[in-house]
Amino acid sequence: MATSQIKDCQLCFIGGGNMGAAIIGGLLAKGSTSQQNVIVSEPWEVNRKKVEESLGVRTTTSNIEAARDANVLVLAVKPQVAKGVCQELAASWSDSNRQQLPLVVSIAGGITLNALTQWFTVNDGRTPRVVRVMPNTPALLGEGASASFAGAGVSEDEKKLVTELLEGFSKVTEWVDREELIDVVTGLSGSGPAYFFLLVEHMVSSATALGLPKEQAQRLATQTCLGAGRMLVETSESPAQLRINVTSPKGTTEAALKSFAESGLQETVNVAIKAAVDRAEELGNAAFASTG
Numbered sequence: 001m002a003t004s005q006i007k008d009c010q011l012c013f014i015g016g017g018n019m020g021a022a023i024i025g026g027l028l029a030k031g032s033t034s035q036q037n038v039i040v041s042e043p044w045e046v047n048r049k050k051v052e053e054s055l056g057v058r059t060t061t062s063n064i065e066a067a068r069d070a071n072v073l074v075l076a077v078k079p080q081v082a083k084g085v086c087q088e089l090a091a092s093w094s095d096s097n098r099q100q101l102p103l104v105v106s107i108a109g110g111i112t113l114n115a116l117t118q119w120f121t122v123n124d125g126r127t128p129r130v131v132r133v134m135p136n137t138p139a140l141l142g143e144g145a146s147a148s149f150a151g152a153g154v155s156e157d158e159k160k161l162v163t164e165l166l167e168g169f170s171k172v173t174e175w176v177d178r179e180e181l182i183d184v185v186t187g188l189s190g191s192g193p194a195y196f197f198l199l200v201e202h203m204v205s206s207a208t209a210l211g212l213p214k215e216q217a218q219r220l221a222t223q224t225c226l227g228a229g230r231m232l233v234e235t236s237e238s239p240a241q242l243r244i245n246v247t248s249p250k251g252t253t254e255a256a257l258k259s260f261a262e263s264g265l266q267e268t269v270n271v272a273i274k275a276a277v278d279r280a281e282e283l284g285n286a287a288f289a290s291t292g
């Protein structure tokens with residue numbers, strides 16, 4: 001493609017919901033792109049206004065208009081509507097005889113490259129190059145974790161461009177070497193922030209039930225998680241060693257960890273992550289089989 005740096009690209013987001021807005025927020029905060037280089041297509045007025053007012057980028061209700069000048073198109077809609085969106089765009093490119101198709105970055109959970117390539121095929125047989133990416137919502141703070149898998153025909157320069165895009169809102173950017181692993185990443189880091197928030201909710205409600213005022217419990221639990229997270233990132237210790245360092249022999253932590261083990265925490269986590277991975281595959285299959 002002609003442009004080799006994200007700051008020079010026209011970025012189009014199809015879908016300005018939670019994840020689309022988080023990515024744009026992260027990119028703007030880091031200065032990786034500018035407001036005039038971003039356009040968001042979003043049918044829901046509430047989200048459109050939110051994106052316009054909080055991020056200051058252009059919006060439209062027309063996917064075709066949003067994609068018109070795009071070098072990079074981020075597909076940020078729910079898996080259930082992806083097929084219709086891709087087919088609508090492909091039909092518009094067929095009609096316009098557009099020479100250069102945008103590089104597509106799809107964050108739609110479970111939607112395979114095979115499906116995307118078919119749906120995006122233009123009537124002369126051309127199809128855009130597509131990269132599947134699984135980001136997560138900490139993108140909003142520039143603290144995302146993202147993993148990617150490139151489809152056929154994506155060049156090394158285009159992979160570099162995608163890495164640059166992801167580095168605008170992610171602290172960790174990985175490339176996986178098999179497409180199925182994107183679903184595993186979905187179960188790990190895509191959905192992961194929600195597991196973490198649930199754990200914090202449970203910690204706060206336990207402490208509250210034992211008499212600590214809720215706001216105090218929330219403040220203590222939040223800082224505990226932030227501090228522990230920073231230790232994971234900033235020390236060279238493994239998670240296991242950091243856990244051991246907290247666990248005094250015959251002390252309080254040991255009592256809690258023993259209780260977790262007896263309740264089958266590892267098995268619970270295994271089953272939960274597998275459920276997310278399986279659900280990604282199901283969503284992809286259902287979208288591929290759908291008529292809409």
Ligand SMILES: NC(=O)C1=CN([C@@H]2O[C@H](COP(=O)(O)OP(=O)(O)OC[C@H]3O[C@@H](n4cnc5c(N)ncnc54)[C@H](OP(=O)(O)O)[C@@H]3O)[C@@H](O)[C@H]2O)C=CC1
Nearest residue numbers: 015016017018019020044047076077078079107108109135
């Ligand atoms: N949320 C997350 O943490 C993550 C999400 N993802 C993936 O990102 C994608 C988006 O998720 P998320 O942002 O949470 O979902 P949201 O529902 O918050 O955002 C999707 C947006 O797309 C809009 N939309 C619906 N139909 C169309 C259409 N035809 N054209 C353009 N926009 C449309 C929706 O509007 P309306 O509400 O009116 O339907 C909505 O505002 C999903 O595929 C998900 O798997 C990936 C990683 C993490």
Ligand SMILES: O=C(O)[C@@H]1CCC=N1
Nearest residue numbers: 109186189190191192
């Ligand atoms: O829940 C979902 O399906 C999306 C994918 C990863 C996070 N949210």
